[in-house]
Amino acid sequence: MKKFISFEEIKKLLEKKQTSCQAIVSHYLHNIQTKAHLNAFVEVYGQSALKRAEEIDEKLANGNAGKLAGMVIGIKDVLCYQGHESTASSKILKGYQAQFTATAIQRLIDQDAIIIGRLNCDEFGMGSSNENSAHGKVRNALDENRVPGGSSGGSAVAVQANLCTASLGTDTGGSVRQPAAFTGVIGMKPTYSRVSRWGLIAYASSFDTIGIFSHTVKDNALIMEIIAGHDEFDSTSSRKPIFPYSQLLHFEKKTKVAYLKEALESPALQPEIKKNTVAVLEKLKEEGHEVEQISFPLLDYILPTYYILTTAEASSNLSRFDGVKYGYRTPNAHNLESMYKKTRSEGFGEEVKRRIMLGTFVLSASYYDAYFTKAQKVRRMIKDFTEDLLSDFDYIIMPTTPTSAFKFGEHRDDPVAMYLEDLFTVQASVSGVPAISIPNGSDQNGMPIGLQIMSNSFKEAELYAFSHYLKDLTL
Ligand code: GLN
DSSP states (O other): OOOOOSHHHHHHHTTTOOOOOHHHHHHHHHHHHGGGOOOOOEEEEEEHHHHHHHHHHHHHHHTTTTTTTTEEEEETBBBTTTTBBTTTTTTTTTTBSSSSOHHHHHHHHHHHHHEEEEOSSGGOOSSSSSSTTTTTTOOOOTTBBBBBOOOSHHHHHHHHSSSSSEEEEEEEETTTTHHHHHHHHHEEEOOOTBOOOTTTTSSSSSEEEEEEEESSSSHHHHHHHHHBSSSSTBBOOOSSSSOOOOGOOOOSSOEEEEHHHHHHHHTOOOOOHHHHHHHHHHHHHTOEEEEEEEEETHHHHHHHHHHHHHHHHHHHHGGGGGSSSSSSSSSSSHHHHHHHHHHHHSSSSSHHHHHHHHHHHSSTTTTIIIIIIIHHHHHHHHHHHHHHHHHHEEEEESSSSSSSSOOTTTTOOOOOHHHTTTTTTHHHHHHOOOOOEEEEEEEETTTEEEEEOOSTTTTTHHHHHHHHHHHHTTT
């Protein structure tokens, strides 16, 4: 029996006293156990979640429970939760205990959400298939021979397989939207700076965002209104007002939508994904919305720009993992220099090392201008183009990914083929605008297809409302 799929439903059951937080947590713990082979969770906080459920049941009885009482949440293993291990799915952080709690998690706890465990991901968020994890790969619950997407693969599968109500992931270049598309759930990346990054283990700081997986747009919007907003611990977090997104889902107006010619005509795009995307655009036209094709000649430059800038930032961010301050230290060193070298050689996985080397290269004195400075200029062009387009149009629609979930090992020997999976998601990341992936039918193998919608910065309310409306037009 499918139970407790959305928080909306959980809330109703709690109000009618037909269930309790303890029953909900027990239900999820049971599911986690029976689906352990999916490898979504790397740690389950079973006892503390049950204890917390008991406390919240009492609060519910007393009428003083928070807005998220009854919601059970999993957190990606790149977010710090005080007193708990946090490893970024890397051997180099094995055994590291978080000293403080990420602001996003704290805000959920303050509203009585229950944190049920820590979710598998690609090491330091680097990957598109969850095959780069020190905890092993995560399986897609719809076809266990296929990837769940990455890097937040565990967060996606935890929601897909009903192991929790919703989950937190992070999205630097698509790590929430792409796995959401591959698993058939909703995945939202907010505007850069909308949600505090305090307590998020950095990958590429000028791109990193905390995002949300859920079954419904309303649940997603509710979590966003709680975790978003300024935070004194993250000076880059925005002071712009936040709105009660979950109560602003009503959508009536006629809207202007753009789609990008180069994206829909991309040779990398799986034909069924193109077909389903076009079907939605056609329905929007039938409903009287303005839908226009726009040419985006910069599409081919987005991926190189993204990979130059993010590897540069990663090489700098990851220099702190040296065997002195955190986690793993090699037992095989004979002096300080060999301790550094061996710790990093043994502690980081292959993909992370590849990116550190690439990033160090593009930042090196002789190549800095040719790569890093140029990529920053191209980033500005992409950002300007995207923002201008989004002031003429309310939304940009495109597929979330060029392909649906692929089989394990398919891109193992070709990192560039793997990077191509991010073709459509990186535009929002390079530009900083919010973007959401919602399910849009499935392919001939029954694997889900995602539809991506972008809006201009800080227009999360509009983006949620439109996505809510779109769920009746998608396949
Ligand atoms: N797949 C992309 C990468 O490997 C995106 C990762 C992410 O958003 N964390 O960089």
